Amino acid sequence: MTEKRATAQAHPNIALIKYWGNRDDYWRIPANDSLSFNLEGLWSRTTVIFRPQLSQDRLWLHGREISGTGLTRAQRVLDRVRRWAGLKWYAEVHSENNFPTGTGIASSASGFAALAVAAAAAAGLVLSEADLSRLARLGSGSAARSVPGGFVLWRAGQHDEDSFAYTFAAADHWALADCIAVVSTQPKAVGSSHGHTLAATSPLQAARVADAPRRLALVQDAILRRDFDQLAWIVEQDAHLMHAVMQTSQPPLLYWQSASIEVMHAVRAWRAAGRAVAYTLDAGPNVHVLCPASLAPTVAADLAQLPGVAEVRVATVGGPARVLDTSGTSA
Ligand code: PMV
Numbered sequence: 001m002t003e004k005r006a007t008a009q010a011h012p013n014i015a016l017i018k019y020w021g022n023r024d025d026y027w028r029i030p031a032n033d034s035l036s037f038n039l040e041g042l043w044s045r046t047t048v049i050f051r052p053q054l055s056q057d058r059l060w061l062h063g064r065e066i067s068g069t070g071l072t073r074a075q076r077v078l079d080r081v082r083r084w085a086g087l088k089w090y091a092e093v094h095s096e097n098n099f100p101t102g103t104g105i106a107s108s109a110s111g112f113a114a115l116a117v118a119a120a121a122a123a124g125l126v127l128s129e130a131d132l133s134r135l136a137r138l139g140s141g142s143a144a145r146s147v148p149g150g151f152v153l154w155r156a157g158q159h160d161e162d163s164f165a166y167t168f169a170a171a172d173h174w175a176l177a178d179c180i181a182v183v184s185t186q187p188k189a190v191g192s193s194h195g196h197t198l199a200a201t202s203p204l205q206a207a208r209v210a211d212a213p214r215r216l217a218l219v220q221d222a223i224l225r226r227d228f229d230q231l232a233w234i235v236e237q238d239a240h241l242m243h244a245v246m247q248t249s250q251p252p253l254l255y256w257q258s259a260s261i262e263v264m265h266a267v268r269a270w271r272a273a274g275r276a277v278a279y280t281l282d283a284g285p286n287v288h289v290l291c292p293a294s295l296a297p298t299v300a301a302d303l304a305q306l307p308g309v310a311e312v313r314v315a316t317v318g319g320p321a322r323v324l325d326t327s328g329t330s331a
Contacts (some may be wrong), residue, residue: 004050006121010113010146010321011038016235017216018242021199028141030156032212036145040318044110046095048118054090076138085123112139113146113321121323133164149320171317174226177296179289181303182311183259192283201250208241232278239280257285259308
């Protein structure tokens, strides 16, 4: 049978300097530069199969067919690949994550990064990492940061052409870990795509964005010098600035649960007692607790004892999105 197929894998990432709010919602051009590292041990795997006989694109997540905005966002990526490759065929997309869906560990970053890399490979495109990052950004902004490996910086840029992420330090530069304290398995009420459109309604967003270059420079410097103390306070400040914007937007978004606050207090108490730990939260109640990888087993065990913590997932610093398989492609 004539078809073009490839499978790719990508890791989710955790932002240490957050992306919240777009300069341009359609192109997902962010209001500020952001910085993250990829989460080794967690992955999305996505297979794209372009077939001449399909009459529309179709998407399955864990074997369940998805329609609506999930499919529309995937089509943004597929449409661009078709245009760049001069291909007219629709595609079947099959995606899965090795972390339970619905636990609030962001899967859109890894899912759209894997989709971008798989779709380009299936179509026979040989793209630069920057172009793959731009492609992934069309599905989900933070997916731009899951294409390169290690410690990653996404320059906001002004246009589609100059808004992409790149590695500034390799995955083995610093052995950090993210111990994810899962406090809720409920799907969030307001997804981040919609949340970004509300950011500008907060009077605090302009101040958050204006100060972002200072925070980013401090975090990047802390990573390059492997200075956990400097990293800790600025990462927490950045997360609180984003949540202050969320909580004061119109309508306001309060992603925290009581257990999230319990974890934040515990982490601050541990740090005050001399332990190298810091927290950050994305658009959800789960708390990402950062620490040197050597401390992760004890930090994870202590987090699991806190009230309301259902599960702790531990990830280290991961590599780039990559093609796993193009076998089965026939022309
Ligand atoms: O990529 P999106 O649209 O899911 O936005 C992600 C936003 C945050 O996770 C809250 C912050 C970030 O920079 O990852």
